Structure formats: C-alpha cells, structure tokens
Amino acid sequence: MSKDIRIKKGLNINLVGAAEKTTSKAVLSNVYAINLLDFHGITPKMLVKQGAEIKAGEALFYNKNREDMRFVSPVSGELIEIERGARRKILTLKVLADKSQEQHTHQPLDAERASSEELKALLLKAGCWPFIKQRPYDIIADPDAVPKAIFISAYGTAPLAADMDYVLQGKEAELQAALTALGKFTPGKVHVSVGKASNSPLSGLNGITLHKVSGPHPAGLVGTQINKLDPINKGEVIWTVAPQDLIIIGELLLTGKFNPERTVALAGSSVKAPKYYTTKIGTEISTFLYGSGVNEENIRVINGDVLTGSKSSPDGYLGFYNNTVTAIPEGDDYEFFGWNKPVFNKISSTRALTFSWMQPKKKYKLTTNTNGEHRAFVVTGRYEEVFPMDIYPLQLLKACMVKDLDEMEQLGLYEVAPEDFSLTEFICISKQPHQQIIRDGLDLLYKEIG
Missing domain, CATH: 2.40.50.100 (RNA polymerase II/Efflux pump adaptor protein, barrel-sandwich hybrid domain)
Incomplete structure (x- = not known):
C-alpha cells in the first residue's frame, strides 16, 4: 500500500518543447x-x-x-x-x-543471496558506487556510513524533465536487482516515489515502500520527499539514487558488466523535433542534438534541465548524472522599458504587471534572459510560497552567505541540496545565485564539521 504525498507550495514552469515519447538511437560518438x-x-x-x-x-x-x-x-x-x-x-x-568495443567484466552477484559487504565491494570496484549520493552535503555516499533510509524519486516535475515512466519501461529485472541490493545497506526503508497517476515499472517491485506524489515542482525532487517523510537530523545520513542509475547497478549485478547506457530527453523550444535518444554517459551532445535539428542559430545548450543544469556547447559532453539536455534561445537581447509594461509571454510568481497566473497551463517559450540585474537581497516573502520544506529559505541563504555555522545547522542545511533552491533562484527578484550559495555553505559545513 502506498502513502500519498501532496505538495501545495511550488510553481510549475510549463515550457514549449517537451520530448515526444519516441526513442531513437544516437549516432556513436568518436x-x-x-x-x-x-x-x-x-x-x-x-x-x-x-x-x-x-x-x-x-x-x-x-x-x-x-x-x-x-x-x-x-x-x-x-x-x-x-x-x-x-x-x-x-x-x-x-x-x-574503438570501433569494436571490449568490455571489462566482473563476476555477477545474486542480490538476494549476496551479503552487503560483497555487494558494496562489487559496486566500488566496478564504478557504480558514484551513482549513490548522500544527504547531508549532497556528495557521493560514504561506503562506511549506515544510512537510516534510501530514497529514489521517479516523479519528474522539473521543466521538460524526462518522463521516468516511459524511460524505465521493460527494465523491471534490473530495477528489482538494484533495489534488493540497496535494501541490504540500510536497516530502514527504501522509499520509492512515483506520480499519483503513474504506471511506473517501479510500482510493482518488492522490498520498497511506495509513495504516490502530486503537486507542482519541486514535488518530484528527492529533497522535498525526504523532508515530508523522514527529515534528516544532525548525525543522520540518507542515501539517494536516480532511477536510471538503478538500471546500470542492476545490470552490473545480473551480468557483471558496467553498461553506462542512458535514455536522454532532448527537449526545448530550440529543438525542431524533441524526443528521446539512447546513448551513453559522456557522449558528445552533438551526436543527438543535430539529429533533431535546431530552430535558431543563437541557442543555449543546457546539460540537464533549465533550473539545475549547466551551460554547455553542442560540442560538449553528456554529464555523468544527466538524463536531459535542453536547448532554448540565448537571451542576450535587451528589452526596452521591459520593466514598465504588461508582460504576457513570461512566467512570474507575482501579479505585478504579469498575467501568467491567469493561464496556469499555458506553455511558454522562454530565453536565458534574467530580466534584471544582481542586487542585494530584497525581502518579499515570495520564496516561502514556492518552497515546500519546513525550512526558512531566506534565513538559511543569509546564514550561508555570512558563514554562520551554528545558524546553518539550526536552520536545516543538513537536509538540503543546491537543487532544492533552484525554484527560489528562478523567482528571485534580486537575481542571487541561490544554488551556489547553498553549495558553498555545504562545503564549508563539511570542511569544518564533517
């Protein structure tokens, strides 16, 4: 039986260019x-x-x-x-x-019968351990730590995010093997979250606690789900794994081979035919970007989604953890008197001269223009409207900026990762780099306290 999670605070950013549910094989990268x-x-x-x-x-x-x-x-x-x-x-x-590929192989393991130490040794040796990340600090998990729980979110609410229900189809055996193995690393539960109306292959697997999630972004972020189900206190550790990484772990256990295959969603308004491509970690983005064609010459290629991804180039390489590549118009133009006229073609969390709240399902063709310049923090109360965690976001950001370790601990820095602040960064009228501020705060806390 599943436990529902309903998120009310947040903001859906509906963009033009969602990937159609068709999959092609990307050109092999050199x-x-x-x-x-x-x-x-x-x-x-x-x-x-x-x-x-x-x-x-x-x-x-x-x-x-x-x-x-x-x-x-x-x-x-x-x-x-x-x-x-x-x-x-x-x-x-x-x-x-090479034109002909040679594979380094390991001895497969039966996840049901193998001990946790045997499983851990294989994942470390075969290169699959980096797929397991931990909170606090949002880093690769410490193999010696014992997590109180493990979380997997298969509900993508980020703009133009890959549809995990579609991507995971037909991978039940690999998913089950990986989840069985992960269950041996924790005395607690393996929490798996899917959409409320989902038909995810994860829903019918054994050894998990299933949750059905609904609500606007960031409902699909694993940090939001941890906060609602099992918040992290000082001294506690939780591990997280992305759904597609489960497939790689499961295939290693079943076959003894490290297969870094990815089903990538190529999306964005600058893509003529957005869809899914089967490729590998580290491939050249150009091997599938130009297969769908682009609408403009001046585009921004983003390695990931538009909120948390990094700027890339068509000749860049797919990130280790990414399953989305987004292409949108570069916002390097200046809008004359843009601050002093009604806005109909942009998303805003306010109602000051903006009208996106009147059409919540409308899709927008946004650029990378920040529509403002960096300035000192302005206290508006808007962050709390889109931040569903039981944390004061503005106060935590300021504690990180002034490097107040006690305040950072008390305000809940152990629970968060930079991606949890991607939405507050998007609506920030002060144009502050929230994700980088949180990353710097986590690094400082890890360095000083560990």
Missing part, C-alpha cells in the same frame, strides 16, 4: 569524456596514463580518500587527453572510442 566536476568533493588519483588503451568498464582513477572507490571508462579505446586546470587539477578525461 570521443567520450568524464567531467570530474560532476563528482563534487572527490580528489582523483589516476590509474592509467595518457595514451593508454583501456576497456569499457576499466578503472581510470580512484578517490584519493577511498582507494577502493573506482571511476571507470564508459567505452573502450585510448585515453587521448587529461585536461588540467590550476595547480594541475584534473578537469576532464577524454577517451577516443
């Missing part, structure tokens, strides 16, 4: 890249040198603070570039793929 910025807080130590030949699933580097945590190549080929930044910090690894 080069695949691993961006180390995806692994926040990890200090890499290389296991292979530039020019080395590697197999798909073979380790490229490990975590300096945890030597058995390996990060593997998505394809077989030659490591052609190790891009470095300041102080020789490794930024990106690029692999030139």
Whole structure:
C-alpha cells in the first residue's frame, strides 16, 4: 500500500518543447569524456596514463580518500587527453572510442543471496558506487556510513524533465536487482516515489515502500520527499539514487558488466523535433542534438534541465548524472522599458504587471534572459510560497552567505541540496545565485564539521 504525498507550495514552469515519447538511437560518438566536476568533493588519483588503451568498464582513477572507490571508462579505446586546470587539477578525461568495443567484466552477484559487504565491494570496484549520493552535503555516499533510509524519486516535475515512466519501461529485472541490493545497506526503508497517476515499472517491485506524489515542482525532487517523510537530523545520513542509475547497478549485478547506457530527453523550444535518444554517459551532445535539428542559430545548450543544469556547447559532453539536455534561445537581447509594461509571454510568481497566473497551463517559450540585474537581497516573502520544506529559505541563504555555522545547522542545511533552491533562484527578484550559495555553505559545513 502506498502513502500519498501532496505538495501545495511550488510553481510549475510549463515550457514549449517537451520530448515526444519516441526513442531513437544516437549516432556513436568518436570521443567520450568524464567531467570530474560532476563528482563534487572527490580528489582523483589516476590509474592509467595518457595514451593508454583501456576497456569499457576499466578503472581510470580512484578517490584519493577511498582507494577502493573506482571511476571507470564508459567505452573502450585510448585515453587521448587529461585536461588540467590550476595547480594541475584534473578537469576532464577524454577517451577516443574503438570501433569494436571490449568490455571489462566482473563476476555477477545474486542480490538476494549476496551479503552487503560483497555487494558494496562489487559496486566500488566496478564504478557504480558514484551513482549513490548522500544527504547531508549532497556528495557521493560514504561506503562506511549506515544510512537510516534510501530514497529514489521517479516523479519528474522539473521543466521538460524526462518522463521516468516511459524511460524505465521493460527494465523491471534490473530495477528489482538494484533495489534488493540497496535494501541490504540500510536497516530502514527504501522509499520509492512515483506520480499519483503513474504506471511506473517501479510500482510493482518488492522490498520498497511506495509513495504516490502530486503537486507542482519541486514535488518530484528527492529533497522535498525526504523532508515530508523522514527529515534528516544532525548525525543522520540518507542515501539517494536516480532511477536510471538503478538500471546500470542492476545490470552490473545480473551480468557483471558496467553498461553506462542512458535514455536522454532532448527537449526545448530550440529543438525542431524533441524526443528521446539512447546513448551513453559522456557522449558528445552533438551526436543527438543535430539529429533533431535546431530552430535558431543563437541557442543555449543546457546539460540537464533549465533550473539545475549547466551551460554547455553542442560540442560538449553528456554529464555523468544527466538524463536531459535542453536547448532554448540565448537571451542576450535587451528589452526596452521591459520593466514598465504588461508582460504576457513570461512566467512570474507575482501579479505585478504579469498575467501568467491567469493561464496556469499555458506553455511558454522562454530565453536565458534574467530580466534584471544582481542586487542585494530584497525581502518579499515570495520564496516561502514556492518552497515546500519546513525550512526558512531566506534565513538559511543569509546564514550561508555570512558563514554562520551554528545558524546553518539550526536552520536545516543538513537536509538540503543546491537543487532544492533552484525554484527560489528562478523567482528571485534580486537575481542571487541561490544554488551556489547553498553549495558553498555545504562545503564549508563539511570542511569544518564533517
């Protein structure tokens, strides 16, 4: 029996360009890249040198603070570039793929019979452990920690997000294997959330506590669900896993192979034929972006959704955790007297000269224009209207900015991740970078308290 979660606070951002439920196979990429910025807080130590030949699933580097945590190549080929930044910090690894792929294999494990230590050792060695993230701090999970619960959200409410019900179809065996394995890592529950009217393959699986979620964004964010079901207190840990990552974990357990396949939603108003593509982690975005065609020349390619994704280029590479790529018009134009006339073609949480509240289901073609400049925080009370957690968002943001550790703890920083503040950042009339402020606060808290 499921427990319903109904979210009232929030804001749906309805955009033109949702991906149609048809899937094509993306063109094979020549080069695949691993961006180390995806692994926040990890200090890499290389296991292979530039020019080395590697197999798909073979380790490229490990975590300096945890030597058995390996990060593997998505394809077989030659490591052609190790891009470095300041102080020789490794930024990106690029692999030139072979025409015929060779796979590095492991011994499969029966999730029902294997012990938690056997399962943990396989996930660490085979490169699947980075898919497991933890709260607090929104980092890769500590293998030595014992989480009080594990959360998976298969209900996407972000703008133009991939439809998990569609993407997960036919993957029940892999999903069940992964969920059975994860259940052995916690004495608590494995919480799985789906949409209220969902037909998700996750709904019929064993060993989970199912929740049906309804409401506007950010109802689908795992942080919102944690706050409503099992809030985090100081000293407690919760693990989270994305639904498509469950498939990769499950396939590893069943076959012994690391298969970094992704079904990516290519969406946005700048895409002529938005739809889904089957590809791999680290592929060149251009291998499927131009397959659907683009409407304008001056576009912004976003690696992820429009609220939490990062700016990319058509020649960029699919992020390790991303299952959406969005293309929208670049907002580099200036609107004359835009602040002093009625607005009909933009979304706003206020009713001051804006009329989006009169047509809640209308879809908009928005650009990247911020419609304002960065300024000091203005107290409006608007954040609380779209922030469903039992946390004071403005006060927490200010505590992070002044680096007040006691206030950050007391105001609930342990519970949140940067994505939880993506909507408050969107409606912020002060144009403050909320997600970066929270990220900096989490880093400071981890450094000082751990």
